[in-house]
Amino acid sequence: MTKLDREFYLQDTITVAKSLLGCTLVHETESGKTSGVIVETEAYLGTRDAAAHSYKRKTERNGAMYGPGGFAYVYFIYGMYYCMNVVAGAEGTPEAVLIRALEPAEGIELMQSRRKTGKILNLCSGPGKLCAALSIDKSCYGADLTGDRLYIERPAQEIPQSDIAAAARIGIDYAGEAAAYPWRFLLRGSPYVSVKPKEDAL
């Protein structure tokens, strides 16, 4: 397993969002190592995308999105959940990829205790759930994903394009026509996704 390097994250955001499928997100902490295979992502394309936190301007919260690819953009939402994004593209392009679901891999017992559920299918099937399972919070804001605590590994064998499905993104009805853009990507047929897509594009 080799760690994704800076070059990977500097690619265009849609490519990064698709290429992250099948990769393994790893978080090593004092209480142990937890990881899962990424099965669902969403691309947020900055100034071109009314659904993106960086659509309008740089603020205290979205600052990490404006940096170079390969750093974590973690935000707190609904008063109780964290969501993790992978910043993509060159510095100055405020784009990122939301990690929406994982297939649990290492540290399953630890994840179960953090999430207070025994059901593997329910451990990491949503952006808030996987952050709780891997203990990703505000302290991970801006973390360098080429480092050795929070990082992503390349899959053993490449994922064929035919295994990638595209669909509309979740929870962004406020975003007008951007709400329909097919910038949500899923590993076709995975039972670990957050919401099964009605129809696949691509």
Added chain:
DNA sequence: ATGCAGATCGTCT
């Protein structure tokens, strides 16, 4: 199986 309300608070206007 599907739907809705409640929890809960940092960030932006």
Added chain:
DNA sequence: GACGATCTGCATC
């Protein structure tokens, strides 16, 4: 002062 890139439990069909 309003509102989320959400999740859960409880209600109803």
